[in-house]
Amino acid sequence: LAAVGLGAAQAATPPYLRKQGSATQLIVDDQPFLLLGGELHNSSASSLDYLESLWPALAAAEVNTVLAPVEWDQIEPVEGRFDFTVLDGMLKQARAHNTRLVLLWFGAWKNSMSTYAPAWVKKDTQRFPRARTRAGVPQEILTPFAPATLAADSAAFRALLSHLKQADTRHTVLMVQVENEIGMLPEVRDYSAAANAAWRAPVPAALTSYLAAHKATLQPGVRAAWEAQGSRTGGSWAEVFGDTIETEEIFQAWHYAAFVESLTAAGKAAYPLPMYVNVALNRPGKRPGEYPSAGPLPHLFDIWKPGAPSVDVIAIDTYFPNFMHWARQFKRPDNPLFVPEGDQADRADAGADAFYAIGEHDAFGFSPFAIDDVKDGKYSLPQAYRVLKQLSPVINQHQGNGRMHGFKAPMSYEGVVDTAPQMVNMGGYTLKVSFNAPWEKLEPSEVRNRGGLVIQTGDDEFIVAGKGLTINFTGADGAQVGIEKAVEGSYQNGRWREGRWMNGDETHQGRHIGLRADAYTIQRVKLYRYR
Ligand code: N0T
Numbered sequence: 001l002a003a004v005g006l007g008a009a010q011a012a013t014p015p016y017l018r019k020q021g022s023a024t025q026l027i028v029d030d031q032p033f034l035l036l037g038g039e040l041h042n043s044s045a046s047s048l049d050y051l052e053s054l055w056p057a058l059a060a061a062e063v064n065t066v067l068a069p070v071e072w073d074q075i076e077p078v079e080g081r082f083d084f085t086v087l088d089g090m091l092k093q094a095r096a097h098n099t100r101l102v103l104l105w106f107g108a109w110k111n112s113m114s115t116y117a118p119a120w121v122k123k124d125t126q127r128f129p130r131a132r133t134r135a136g137v138p139q140e141i142l143t144p145f146a147p148a149t150l151a152a153d154s155a156a157f158r159a160l161l162s163h164l165k166q167a168d169t170r171h172t173v174l175m176v177q178v179e180n181e182i183g184m185l186p187e188v189r190d191y192s193a194a195a196n197a198a199w200r201a202p203v204p205a206a207l208t209s210y211l212a213a214h215k216a217t218l219q220p221g222v223r224a225a226w227e228a229q230g231s232r233t234g235g236s237w238a239e240v241f242g243d244t245i246e247t248e249e250i251f252q253a254w255h256y257a258a259f260v261e262s263l264t265a266a267g268k269a270a271y272p273l274p275m276y277v278n279v280a281l282n283r284p285g286k287r288p289g290e291y292p293s294a295g296p297l298p299h300l301f302d303i304w305k306p307g308a309p310s311v312d313v314i315a316i317d318t319y320f321p322n323f324m325h326w327a328r329q330f331k332r333p334d335n336p337l338f339v340p341e342g343d344q345a346d347r348a349d350a351g352a353d354a355f356y357a358i359g360e361h362d363a364f365g366f367s368p369f370a371i372d373d374v375k376d377g378k379y380s381l382p383q384a385y386r387v388l389k390q391l392s393p394v395i396n397q398h399q400g401n402g403r404m405h406g407f408k409a410p411m412s413y414e415g416v417v418d419t420a421p422q423m424v425n426m427g428g429y430t431l432k433v434s435f436n437a438p439w440e441k442l443e444p445s446e447v448r449n450r451g452g453l454v455i456q457t458g459d460d461e462f463i464v465a466g467k468g469l470t471i472n473f474t475g476a477d478g479a480q481v482g483i484e485k486a487v488e489g490s491y492q493n494g495r496w497r498e499g500r501w502m503n504g505d506e507t508h509q510g511r512h513i514g515l516r517a518d519a520y521t522i523q524r525v526k527l528y529r530y531r
Contacts, residue, residue: 015174017274017312017336021400023362024313024336026274028100028174032396035174035364036354036385037065037102038371039341042110045069048089054372055097061374062385065100065174067340067367072107073118076156084163091172102340102367104177105160107263108153111280112185112292114142121152128152131190141184144259145194153259154266165271176273177340178264181280181317182256183292188245189252199251203240207254208233210306221246222302245288250303252294257307264310276313277304278340281326284413298329305334317341317369321411323353327361337363344368344381351384351520352408352451355466358388359406359453362399380449387465387520390491394463398455407433407469408451409444417444425476426456429527432472437514452515460484462525468517475529483510484526496524 012029019025025032038061045051045068058066068090075082087103094101106116114122121128121142128149130138142149157178164173189195211218211226212233218226225241226232232240241247264275282291296304296314304314315338316330323342331337339357344350345368357363374381388395398404403426410418419442421434431454435447452466464471473481486502500506502523506514513525 012171014271015171015273017364019400021402022333023400024364025396025399026174026364029171032399033100033174033364034358034388034392034395035065035100035102035338035367036063036388036392037067037365037367038063038345038374038381039067039104039367039369040069041370041372042069042106044372045090046071046074046086048086048093051090051093055093057372057375058099059097060377060382061371061379062377062382062389063099063367063371064385064389065102065365065367066094066371067102067104067177069104069106069180070160071116072105072121072153072156073116075160076118079118079120079152080155082156082159082163084160084167087160087163088167091168094172095170100171101173102175102177103160103164103173104180105157105267107157107179108142108144108149108259109182110180112181112183113140115140117142121149129192129194131184131195132192133187134191136191141190143190143192143195144255145190145192145198150259150262154263157263157267158270161267161270161273164273173273176267176275177315178260178267178275178277178311181278181292181295182260183280183295184249184252184256184289185292186289188289188293189248195255198255199238199248200236202234203237204254205233207303207306208240211302214302218302219299221299222250225250249288249293250300253296253300253303254307256294257296257304261308261310264308268310274312275310276315276338276340277308277311278315278317280317281320283320298326301332301335313338315340319343320413321415322413324356324408324410325413327357327363331361331363337361339363339366339368341367341369343370345370346373346379346381348380349408349449349451350379350381351467352380352449354381354384354388355451355453356406356408358395359404359455361406362404364399383520384467387522391463391465391522393491393494394455394457395453398457403427403456404453405431406451406453407466409435409447411448417448419444419447426454426462427459428476429456429481430474430476432474434470434472435468437470437512438508450517452520460527460529462527463522464513464515464525465520465522466515467520469515471513472511473513473527479529479531482528482530483507483513484528486513486523486525488521488523490522
């Protein structure tokens with residue numbers, strides 16, 4: 001009987017991903033979970049004493065989840081002998097601080113390189129051969145064309161997941177990232193002997209049949225290359241896609257994906273947590289080989305999706321000013337938006353990016369890099385997280401139903417901010433969302449820090465949250481619209497608590513809804529129509 005009771009207490013299923021409308025939610029202990037996180041610096045979780053010192057800062061950062069590496073060299077110093085001391089300590093610390101974890105598997109590759117492989121792998125280049133440049137120079141990069149390397153990485157990954165399955169019945173760990181920002185440098189592909197043989201071998205039918213089945217939605221580059229060769233279903237890589245450097249990237253991407261697929265499947269067989277890969281974006285104007293090539297970049301989604309079907313999410317690491325331009329490309333019917341890394345942690349527009357990603361693209365999580373550096377709650381990110389946490393039950397309820405939108409002023413790669421108001425239709429209303437009040441003259445650098453989201457909760461009811469937005473409502477049918485009531489307030493344990501009734505100057509005498517520019521706030525708004 002005691003055993004039955006214990007079983008019941010731990011009966012919730014492990015975390016998993018579930019569709020809701022056009023969104024994908026992360027389900028934790030049977031409830032949707034909005035992941036408001038941050039990723040640690042690479043070496044922060046390798047020492048339990050060091051990690052322990054970070055928790056006050058992590059609490060001030062308001063994260064509900066921490067993304068932390070697990071190093072292959074640390075868990076398997078001797079082949080087949082595993083040491084999970086650091087991982088177990090990390091689980092214990094996270095639980096003591098009421099925080100969830102996402103584990104990053106730094107296995108065969110971490111940012112192109114293979115520096116996290118154990119010494120017994122690194123030193124045995126016979127058994128674990130290296131990738132080579134075109135000139136034949138071996139790199140500190142394991143080749144993905146070695147079955148022994150895949151077997152060794154998979155054995156370690158499987159051991160990690162098996163350990164978690166028994167050590168984490170409380171579901172502290174929500175997801176696992178498979179490797180880190182895979183991508184080939186300094187050349188577009190591996191030119192080892194095995195790689196060169198694979199280059200001459202036929203393109204797998206799994207790829208060409210995927211291309212044939214997804215003709216209408218293929219990314220332009222892959223589609224053009226494939227069609228230019230006559231949409232062939234068989235032949236070498238050069239025959240199917242053309243003998244170009246772009247094809248070499250496609251080839252390398254397929255083989256990375258195939259490796260990751262086997263690795264992911266091995267881990268999931270032990271313990272089926274959601275798994276994702278993350279990607280370093282490419283700078284405009286750079287050619288394959290000049291950026292970490294062949295990773296799961298948007299122009300290679302059509303290679304990675306069929307190549308690694310066990311991977312649940314291709315996640316975006318965002319270090320460029322044009323975050324919105326990229327985020328849009330990662331939200332697809334076959335891919336939810338998740339941001340496991342970015343340079344936002346200590347930036348003044350971090351909160352606005354979080355509101356935009358969650359509000360506009362139903363992101364189930366947002367988690368900038370270097371969260372250790374957010375040392376107190378005055379940063380933009382914790383301020384936004386405090387409000388997003390209050391709103392998360394409402395957000396979770398509306399994800400994927402088309403009644404939620406996010407707003408931020410887009411920025412170009414060069415950093416030019418588009419300050420123009422944005423128009424959107426919601427229910428019977430047209431919203432004009434501006435990043436300044438009519439009387440405000442702002443520098444673009446200030447405009448970029450503003451942002452928020454709007455949820456339509458009833459025919460004439462909206463929740464408006466964020467910072468510095470001005471919203472004019474008109475009837476989509478041309479009707480006049482008035483504000484019946486607008487109230488600032490907060491959610492405490494899911495219950496709405498009214499604060500100021502917003503009227504007079506605060507609504508520009510009934511003309512608009514205005515969110516304060518000096519803090520993230522929530523307003524509940526009731527409208528009416530008149531003729
Ligand atoms: C990231 C991080 C960490 C201004 C870099 C970002 C993390 C890795 N790589 O600190 O190493 O583990 O995934 C690469 C993006 C560089 C673009 C810089 C543009």
